Amino acid sequence: MRVSYEWLKTMVDLPDDVSDLVAELVRTGTEVEAVEPVGADLDHVVTGRILSCEPHPDSDHMHVTMVDVGMRNVDGNGDPAPLQIVCGAPNVAAGEHVVVAMVGAVLPGDVKIKKSKLRGVESWGMNCSARELGLSGDHEGIMVLPDDAPVGVPAGEYLGVSDVVLDCEITPNRPDCLSMTGFAVEVGATLGEDTHIELPAVRHEAGPATKDSVSVAIEDPGRCSRYCARVLRGVKVGPSPEWLARRVTAAGSRPINNVVDVTNYVMYLTGQPLHAFDLAKVPVVDGRHAVVVRPARDGEHIVTLDGQDRELTPDMTVISDGNGEAIALAGVMGGENSEVEESTCDVLLESACFSPGHTSRTSRDLGLMSEASIRYERKVDAAGCDEAAAIACALFEACCGAEVARGAVDVYPDPVKADTVALRPARVRELCGADIPTDFMVESLARLGCVVVPSRLGAYLDVVPPTSRPDLEREIDFVEEVLRLWGMGEVEPTIPGAVNHSGGLTRRQRLDKAVGEALRAGGLCETLTYNFAESGDLERLGMVEDGRGQAVRILNPLTADQGEMRRSIVPGLLRSVAYNLDHGVDDVMLYEQGRVFFGSPDAAQPAEPRYVSAVLCGAWGPDTWDSKPLPLDFFDAKGLVEELCRQLKVERLRFKAAKPERYPWLQPGRAAEVLCGRQRIGWLGNVHPSSLARFGIERDVVAFELDQDALLDHAQDQLPYRDIPTLPGVEQDLAIVVDEDMDYETCVQRIQSAGGRLLADIRLFDVYRDPVRVGPGKKSMAFALTFRAPDRTLTAADVEKAMEKLVNKISKSLGAEVRS
Template sequence: MRVSYEWLKSMVDVPADPAELVAEFTRTGTEVEAVEKVGANLEHVVTAQVVSKKPHPDSDHMWLCQVSVGDKNVDENGNPVPLQIVCGAQNFNEGDHIVTAMIGAVLPGDFKIKKSKLRGVESCGMNCSARELGLGNDHEGIMILPEDAPVGMDFTDYLGMSDTVIDCEITPNRPDCLSMTGMAVEVAAMLDEDTHIELPAVKVEQGPNAADLVDVTIDDPELCPRYTARVVRNVKIGPSPDWLAQRVAAAGGRSINNVVDVTNYVMYLTGQPLHAFDLGKLTERDGRRHIVVRAAKDGEKLVTLDGQERTLTSDMCLITDDGVTPIALAGVMGGLDSEITEATTDVLLESANFSAGHTSRTSRNLDLMSEASIRYERQVDGSNCANVAQIAAALFEECCGAEVCPGIVDVYPGEADDAPVQITLRPNRARLIGGADIPEEFMASRLRRLGCTVERAGEDALAVTAPTNRPDLTREVDLIEEVVRLWGEGDIEPTIPAARNHAGGLTPEQRRVRKIGQVLRACGLSETSTYCFAAPDDLSRLGIPETGRGVPVKIIRPLVAEQSEMRRDMLPGLLRSVAYNLDHGVANVALYEIGRVFFGHEHKSLPDEPSYVCGVMAGRRADDAWNQRFEDYDFFDAKGVVEELLDALRVSKVRFKVADAEKYPWLQPGRAAEVVAGGGQVVGWVGNVHPRGLAAMGIEVPVVAFELSQEVLLRLAVDQRPYEDIPTLPGVSVDLAIVVDESVTCETLMQRITSAGGKLLSDVRLFDVYRDDERVGKGKKSMAFSLTYRAADRTLTSDEVEKAHEKLVTKVCKSTGGEVRA
């Protein structure tokens, strides 16, 4: 919702500095997305006067003008001099006061004004029409200002267009704030100020009664709980008054003509969408036009105002001419055949209430969002339709010279549903839940500011009647929420919740999750949080199969195409973060995230949401120093991080198996491993991301990554290990180099050595791998281990160590086909 500060000032007293109001919005729970200075886009646009007007020497329709802009243009001595401008408009004369865009101005549509030559004559600016300034559709000629208009004044100052627009993010439960009057009430409650909202009223009603000209029928009250119609005649279509065009523009609209601008203005003012039909285009029967609101038929067609033909379904609501011809898609957009044109004289004004759910589905299914649908799908106040129609009729009378027909056609089958809600508020209960000693007087006064009726209903109770434009106020806790946010959550002192026989603290699972983060940060990784939304091709771009990941959970209304479904893997999001950092000059990136993925099911309403720990590492471990050079991250760095994490969680029986290239196609073959622990449970994977996937993500450097199932980690984690005495007796170290086939892995040899060593073998460590076709043999490798023998109750003798070692060597060589290297 774009809130014009100047417009807001006319309704409620606000601080002189908009920044103070922005702070109040934030304090009371309204998010401010942007603050925009209106008029900044018309810099270098000034009021001017035509000094001379002569025919262009090489054109039969262009004029060579000298235009005075006062001291906005001076000679080398500082004296004002006119600008030479070539102009093609025909509606001005010498002496006229006009609007001129000087060199350097940028007009709406990113149209830049530069020094140019037109038919060989230099032109140093442009005389502007209303359309070129974004103030209307009139482009038949340039804007002519009153004779007393000053010369050389900034055009925004002349029009009083200097304004600040606060763009607020309105939550779906606050439809009242999608209007200027609603925002004025909200600001009044925030600042404890009175509102002074003045609404126009019809001066004279004349002509036939509206009921004699129009008849309304609602076939399905569920689709349309209320429909009102007013008739205005002898409308004079033309440009809007400046104040009306400016307010429509400030609210984010575009000035079309006075009729359309009135309907848009009233919608921005009250939050009630309106629609104007050309009464003369509707079928007349029995002296009246007959509006029928009904459900569409499957396959029925309607060409909307944007020129698109829409195919409708029976779930959509239509406004029809005599029940036959569709003339509008209820709550979304009008039809092209009944739109207002320059030939329109009589207008049928619609002010209605349509079903929020049906409007939302219609807008979504047709991919057609409008200012009206945004408001209807959040629920419009049906009890206010007639009042809003009265305001619009008064503005038609004022801005369009229209004659307002007496009476209003009002069909209201849902009146009972729009009755105000009555709620009992207990001040002591509000203090208990809010955690603050809020005075009862504050509660009552601020609720009244919000439009509620508050009366005493007992010693500790207030009878509150919620306004009909606040559908979110239905329970006592809703009122408490309003009171607390207006009091200020930041002013509430934090307290520990009262509880009996309950010791606070983290659960074992929470402690383990925090420990995972602590270990990864200690390993040099930075925590990040990526979007839970993903692009539909995320998995295919990296080559990640969809098997075991369910069906995608689609976003109904994605903001961008790249975030149209919930993620089914965390790696793509982290790789995007890597690409972003690399593109912005961060060469060394090490990130991790603990989060959820979403596996949907065809026949289940809710997806599975397993949690994973995922990390990525690119670049070097650190920046090089004068005395040290660091290597690039490789597979063993990521493997080391995983080993450190599993060791910190005391996960037992950890193994790293060579990853199957068919099972893990997004990882580089030969540089990837499957992490297995416990009784053979797969914890996750670690390895280099395949270069093909990196190229698809726009990454040109190697990236190593890992992903571990949080569920399996927490299940296998152990808080305490069995106690072991610190060794007090010396051990004996023996080196062993065994030559084996290339196919024999280090893991296999370590397992064989540990098994053959028995109780006396306390430690095994690989310290060298050697290959040489002549000395070791082709297809062979030598692996050297340091073995430590130790007994807990005595110092080992040489004979004991030799016997144990010979036995170990014999078993290992026999089981692996290796031999001791000489």
């Protein structure tokens, strides 16, 4: 939600310093993501005066003007020097005072002004129209200022459009704050100030009544709880007044024309989306222009205002005319066949309340998000439909020269009524742990729009919340509001009392913490990504779905890219890697512990195992003058897994080369399965470049993912005690020739099995390849073997016998040849 400070000031008294308001908003739970100065900081845009205006030598409609901008441009002696500007506006003339965008200016829409040549004549700027400055939709000519306008003054300062826009993050439970009036109420309660909101009113209603020319029918009240229609005649479509265009621009929309801008302005003002139909394009049925709110038919099509032909489903809601043709997609966007154009004379105004669920699914399924759908998804106040329509009618009257038809057609089957909630001040103080005065509770809730009446006995307050606050339903909701406005910082910290209670972590909780501690000690940073995932995440990664159940779909997702519960943590971590790389962070080492969700058609609830995943990208540190760290690779991830298992005292950990067909998202030859004994608990490896490319990553990334529940099942509190060896061991070297595709893990397992109890240690110290001496497709692997007995010193005969047995076994099991 973009909030204009200048606009907000007209509704509630604000501090002079914007940062003071920002601090109070953050204190009470509204995050401010950005503070954007507007107008005054529009650099290189100044007032000027046209000294001369001559026809362009090679154009029949352009002119070459010399424009005085005062000391904003000077010659070598420091004297004012006029700018030569080529201008194509029809109303340009010598002596006019204008707004000039000099070289280096950036206009709304990211239009950058540069030195240019227009048909061979140099131009050092641009004489601006009101539309190019974002002040209105008028682009018929340049903006002409009064004759007494000063020269060389910043345009924002002269035009009085200096403003500050707060970009605020509004949580889904606060739809009231998606409007300027609702935000003003919130700010008033936060600052302890009363609001002074003045809303325009219709001066005069005339002509035939709306009900005599329009009929409205709602087929399913579950999809549309209220539909209010007004008629405006004699509308003159044109540019908006400067004040209207400025406020619409500050709110984040581009001024288009007075009709569209009025509907957008009222939406930003009240939070109620509106839509204007060309009344002449809505057919007359039985003597009236008929409007029907109904479910879309399967396979039905509509061309929306963005020019796209969209196929609809029965879950979507449309506005249709009396002949059954869809003229708008309810809650999302209007249809091209009923669009208001310059020739439009009469307008049918819609102010309605549509189902949040249906609107959200329609927006998601069609990939079509609008300012209207954002508000409908969070629930629009049905009680305010008629008031918003009346405000819009007043503005149509003032800005479009319209005549407002008498009355409205208002179909409201089940009016919204707010329930009375009993609030106990003593309970508020008990829950909050603060001595909050009852008077503060009454004043704060009243400023939020609640009706507060003390009970006769004074033990509680009867509170009726405004219908615009669907989040206020129970006593605890009002307790939270009081505490939020009182301030968590004003609550004195105390230690909770505990009588005859012993606390502590369970064994599983201690092990969970140990996992994080081990990975942080290994150099990784903990992160937290959403449990929600984008549909097709596994497909994008290339991860097979075997063993991960079915996707758990979200019935009413907040955004289109969070349509299901995640089945792997890795896609979210890869997005974090991409985000860091895009923002100049080259070395990324992240891990996350969390749940994944595996659905099943035979179970009411999905399985929710806990996984631990990590991604490594870059190096352990930056280059220094005397060293360059090696890039993170497979063995760094393998070492982290080994150290994690060592900290958890997991025995029988082993790694097995991963088959490419089972792990297509990993690079062949750089991937392994992680096993405890015979149980597979996860995988690790280099992520395949094609998978990384689909996440926008062009760097190597190593990842691992472990089933944390399975891993902790193998964890031990203590390892079995083993005596420190006191007797000497005997070392023997063994070189064997094996096939090239033979892996180290298999060799070690076979040697260990063949060596028996006397074999205490195995270490690979050399790998040698030579087509002549070793053979094509072969390699020689040399191992250092340590033999030791716990109760005696081994003799040469003992070792020779053990080696002979070992060589015979591995020669058969591995098909190996022992090198002399």
